[in-house]
Amino acid sequence: MDLSYFFELFVGGLTRGSIYALIALGYTMVYGIIKLINFAHGEIYMIGAFTALIIASVLSFTGMNPVLIFLIASVLAIFFSAAYGVTMEKIAYTPLRGSQRLSALISAIGMSMFLQNYVLLAQTSDFLPFPELVPDFKFLKPVEHLISSTSFLILITTAIVMVLLTYLIKFTRTGKAMRATSQDAKMAQLLGINISRIITITFIIGSSTAALGGVLISTHIGQLNFYIGFIAGIKAFVAAVLGGIGSIPGAVLGSFVLGWTESFGTGYISSDYEDVFAFLFLIIILIFRPSGILGRPENKKV
Amino acid sequence: MKRLFAVMLIILLAGSMVFAGGKKESGTIKIAVAGPHSGDLASYGLPTVKAAEIMVEKINAEGGLLGRQVELVIEDDVCKPEVATNTAAKIVGEGVVAVIGHICSGATKAAMGIYNDSKILAISPSATNPALTQSGDYPNFFRTIASDDAQARIEVDFALDTLGLTKIAVLHDKGDYGKGLAEFAQKFLEADSRAEVVLFEGVTPGAVDYTAVINKIKNSGADGIIFGGYHPEASKIVSQMKKRAMDIPFISDDGVKDNTFIKVAGDYAEGVYASGPMDTTTNPLTIQATKEHQEKYGEDPGAFYLNAYAALQAVFNAIEVAGSTDYDAVTNALRTSYVETTLGKIKFDSKGDAEGVGFSMYQVQNGVYVELK
Structure with missing residues (x-):
């Protein structure tokens, strides 16, 4: 087969996988800590994108440098989404902690619908254009046919986020506390770890990466509406399950695998079946490794 | 007796015919x-x-x-x-x-x-x-x-006669409207010897991005695209294509001939063709x-x-x-x-x-x- 075509599809899958990864991180971290599938996570991604759009639109009137606008919009979007994430946790999940897992799940689905409709009513149901803030990188000119500036930005940002997150979890006190909570919340509490604080931090991190994903994908495709979080959220959830939910490297790996499956499936077979490939692959993986590629079988705690 | 009946019947029929005929010309x-x-x-x-x-x-x-x-x-x-x-x-x-x-x-x-x-x-x-x-x-x-099929017809005629395209990628959004149109376009193109359909694909509406499909179009060597569907997908495809420095004609339909398309795609919308009802306002x-x-x-x-x-x-x-x-x-x-x-x-x-x-x-x-x- 044509090698350069293969490489194009590879890069395309990597870009898509990076976006999934930024969202999937939130799913997997929250699941790792409180065993809850936060279905409203895709909505946080959407809110991040919307916040960035609003801030960017306001700032563009000041005639500021687009790159600066992009940075400010991203940072504020992250703060805003993190605030949403934490508020969501306090309103919808904290009161249900200790109750059945199904109750919290229903609460999460309700939250997802609420946020979607809230944005629909407060903003608009129309598609909105996202301003072009990322400049055309000069050094990418020779490989322009292969990778666009925005894809490049997505890859680089995702890589940086991965490194930072790995550092945070492996080498800081907070990270250690998070890992402890994930392994055994009760024991961690007995040893003096403030579980509520850890959960809040988890939501902040998860929401931040999702918001970053939202901002990046919006600059990449140049449009958004209130519904973008749903499909992206479902795909990221699939990616997290594929990699082994609860496992951070698993979520990243799962996202890339999903991105490549879709990209190569589209490229070599047909895009009519893009979603079919994604879910078929999920089923095959789950048949052979029920807890995902890197997931560990859940040990029942008595 | 029988004959009388037949005569009467004929008179009646003839009368009714005259009556009907008369009604036709004067009523x-x-x-x-x-x-x-x-x-x-x-x-x-x-x-x-x-x-x-x-x-x-x-x-x-x-x-x-x-x-x-x-x-x-x-x-x-x-x-x-x-x-x-x-x-x-x-x-x-x-x-x-x-x-x-x-x-x-x-x-x-x-x-x-x-x-x-x-x-x-x-x-x-x-x-x-x-x-x-x-x-x-x-x-x-x-x-x-x-x-x-009139929309597909005019799009195909435009692609062949006006733009002179020879290799066409036909895309659709898998919906009734878009796919129906794309299938007609494919049929018309296949019936014409001037161009070939190098790609016929459905894209997933709402997908995170369309990079893979765009790679595929590029790899197929198409010199033009006919898309059946609505503006959200069209604007994503068009803007991602142009960002990748692919500048081939994009021909679409009534679902794209909407001002929202121009609003969302912005500068990337420039030059896009779309068919729409004739302006009678x-x-x-x-x-x-x-x-x-x-x-x-x-x-x-x-x-x-x-x-x-x-x-x-x-x-x-x-x-x-x-x-x-x-x-x-x-x-x-x-x-x-x-x-x-x-x-x-x-x-x-x-x-x-x-x-x-x-x-x-x-x-x-x-x-x-x-x-x-």
């Missing part, structure tokens, strides 16, 4: 309006009834057609083929000259054979099924709306027809009102031109003489489709869709 001219006038699809049929009422009132006030008053026969078919056959039989029994209708393609198909056997012509303002005209089964059928007849409706009914006209209005204009004109209500003369007049209508200047081709009704190509130029003549 009112009957025009039927058939379509859904009740049920959940009534909103498609009732505007045609209103158009007919307005037109008939107007022409009768002016002294009628050929000096005879026009009378309406209004029959409901509820959009159902099985009801439409009864409706048609009833209309045939009324001795009408022409039928305005039916509205739905299925019902129209069911009724048309009955009219054809009785030599009654029908003009539908809304039945878009391509086979109605293209099959050639119904020489009595005409319509004042473009058929479903500045036509004085259209403005007048709308005004008449507002005056009589106190509201804006509904679906297919202008098409029905044009159908009546065409029938009245054809009867005037033919100088009689004879089937052959009237259908011939419909096919040969142009008439000014709310849809512009039209006549019908040999198959019954209106020439001059339908779609034009538009291009985004400086942030607005401009009709290409």
Whole structure:
């Protein structure tokens, strides 16, 4: 087969996988800590994108440098989404902690619908254009046919986020506390770890990466509406399950695998079946490794 | 005795024939309006009834057609083929000259054979099924709306004749509208030797990005794209293509010929082609027809009102031109003489489709869709 075509599809899958990864991180971290599938996570991604759009639109009137606008919009979007994430946790999940897992799940689905409709009513149901803030990188000119500036930005940002997150979890006190909570919340509490604080931090991190994903994908495709979080959220959830939910490297790996499956499936077979490939692959993986590629079988705690 | 009976029967029959004939030449001219006038699809049929009422009132006030008053026969078919056959039989029994209708393609198909056997012509303002005209089964059928494949036709013609494309990628959004259109486009392209379809693909609406599909288009060596679908997908594909420095013509449809497309795609929308209904908003007849409706009914006209209005204009004109209500003369007049209508200047081709009704190509130029003549 044509090698350069293969490489194009590879890069395309990597870009898509990076976006999934930024969202999937939130799913997997929250699941790792409180065993809850936060279905409203895709909505946080959407809110991040919307916040960035609003801030960017306001700032563009000041005639500021687009790159600066992009940075400010991203940072504020992250703060805003993190605030949403934490508020969501306090309103919808904290009161249900200790109750059945199904109750919290229903609460999460309700939250997802609420946020979607809230944005629909407060903003608009129309598609909105996202301003072009990322400049055309000069050094990418020779490989322009292969990778666009925005894809490049997505890859680089995702890589940086991965490194930072790995550092945070492996080498800081907070990270250690998070890992402890994930392994055994009760024991961690007995040893003096403030579980509520850890959960809040988890939501902040998860929401931040999702918001970053939202901002990046919006600059990449140049449009958004209130519904973008749903499909992206479902795909990221699939990616997290594929990699082994609860496992951070698993979520990243799962996202890339999903991105490549879709990209190569589209490229070599047909895009009519893009979603079919994604879910078929999920089923095959789950048949052979029920807890995902890197997931560990859940040990029942008595 | 038997002979007397036979003679009487002959006299009776002859009398009835004379009577019928006499009625045909001197009484009112009957025009039927058939379509859904009740049920959940009534909103498609009732505007045609209103158009007919307005037109008939107007022409009768002016002294009628050929000096005879026009009378309406209004029959409901509820959009159902099985009801439409009864409706048609009833209309045939009324001795009408022409039928305005039916509205739905299925019902129209069911009724048309009955009219054809009785030599009654029908003009539908809304039945878009391509086979109605293209099959050639119904020489009595005409319509004042473009058929479903007309958009695909104009897009393909534009791609081949105007742009001279040779390798075309046909994409769609997997929806009824988009996929149907793309399939017609594919069929037309395959029937033409000047170009080949190098790619036929459905994209997933709402997907995070379309990089893989764009790679595939590029790899296929296409020199143009025909896309069937709506503007959200189109704007994503177009802007991602242009960001990757792929600058090949993008031809799309009515679902993309929307200002939201330009708003969302911004500068990337420049140069995109889309087909859309011909612009009739500045036509004085259209403005007048709308005004008449507002005056009589106190509201804006509904679906297919202008098409029905044009159908009546065409029938009245054809009867005037033919100088009689004879089937052959009237259908011939419909096919040969142009008439000014709310849809512009039209006549019908040999198959019954209106020439001059339908779609034009538009291009985004400086942030607005401009009709290409």
